[in-house]
Amino acid sequence: MAKHPTPMLDELEKGPWPSFVSDIKQECDNRAKNPKGLDYQIPAECPDDLLGILELSYHEGETHWKHGGIVGVFGYGGGVIGRYCDQPEKFPGVAHFHTVRLAQPAAKYYTAEYLEAICDIWDLRGSGLTNMHGSTGDIVLLGTQTPQLEEIFFEMTHKLSTDLGGSGSNLRTPESCLGISRCEFACYDSQLMCYQLTQDYQDELHRPAFPYKFKFKFDACPNGCVASIARSDFSVIGTWKDDIKIDQEAVKAYVGGEFKPNGGAHAGRDWGKFDIEAEVVGLCPTACMTYESGKLSIDNKNCTRCMHCINTMPRALKIGDERGASILVGAKAPVLDGAQMGSLLIPFIAAEEPFDEVKEVIENIWEWWMEEGKNRERLGETMKRVGFQKLLEVTGTKAVPQHVSEPRHNPYIFFKEEEVPGGWTRDIADYRKRHMR
Ligand code: SF4
Secondary structure, three states: OOOOOOHHHHHOOOOOOOOHHHHHHHHHHHHHHOOOOOOOOOOOOHHHHHHHHHHHHHHHOOOOEEOOOOOOOOOOOOOEEOOEEOOOOOOHHHOEOEEEEEOOOHHHOOOHHHHHHHHHHHHHHOOOEEEEOOOOOOEEEEEEOHHHHHHHHHHHHHHHOOOEOOOOOOEOOOEEOOHHHOOOOOOOOHHHHHHHHHHHOHHHHHOOOOOOOEOEEEEOOOOOOOOHHHHOOEEEEEEEOOOOEEOHHHHHHHHOOOOOHHHHOOOOOOOOOOOHHHHOHHHOOOOOEEEEOOEEEEOHHHOOOOOHHHHHOOOOEEOOOOEEEEEEEOOEOOOOOOOEOOEEEEEEEOOOOOOHHHHHHHHHHHHHHHHHOOOOOOHHHHHHHHOHHHHHHHHOOOOOHHHOOOOOOOOOOOOOHHHOOOOOOHHHHHHHHHHOO
């Protein structure tokens, strides 16, 4: 039983959804019973006091966590987020309540033994409360005290070969979808790229040197299961260059009702007979599909690889064979200037081990951003402030129409002489002389 009365938090246990309040109360009971007979290294009332201080915050309408404070493990500049409360006498169990971030395995495959080993360490040296997973993807261990940090780090790295994740102005823990391990749409091995780049950029992960945070995410196809386009400064999304492969017999089987569309997923409703015109052809965003005389055709040069038709009829349509990835940059959450999706930088890049081409793009961007970025300015903000064209220059990317986000609304046109096809014409030179300084 929790010792602090929590009438306001108790309201959050009502309703159909799982409640974090119930979870914390469960941990309070667990700590009181101590079924494993652990010699808790932080006060056993930690989850109790967590509920108590949260209830107090709800009553007073203000937080009792103090912001800031540098804590960490020796040699690392990130991975632990310091948290202290301003009522340590009243709530000694959460006097310190530091968060430890651990790098999750690519695509989050675990064994039960591994998860149990993490929980054993955390029951002994932390609050027992975890967040699986944080929004960046890490395993998040919630609430421990400063003297435990080195012990936790030692046990995680030596016993479980698990490193700390990223925090602060550094590379955050990279994340990938499950890619070729389970998905037929995967255009590259996203897990391998995630793992390899995590290994290659250890310094950037653990020793903050950037203007602000920087996130990699790897989606193996445009379905985007880790939503890299919205959640990462550097988003790698699998794609293909050649044609979508069509099995006309399988198309007929879908039309005839032999195969169920969308893999049989109907969202609990009966949508009636499959209508290829309404459900596939008519929903193609670029209108590049036709279905005539029982034959499906795709004008592939106008296909944007949105995946809709392939998702709907996966047995009839397959991704092409010439596979690689697109790179998009600059997505971020809405702290400054609102939320921003990634902008296409590289339409197609090889995504083969050892990923040298991708790494070249990354390193060119970092070099520029570390020079140009203001303190606490995300790449997407630097890009907007200085101009996307600059990013094309520093990465050596040739401009293509897809890089243009909107028509020019500023009448002043600045360009370099060498950019004018056929050289500097007299008209332009005269114009500049008369109108520009
Ligand atoms: Fe159209 Fe999307 Fe299919 Fe391409 S992938 S043909 S854009 S529905």
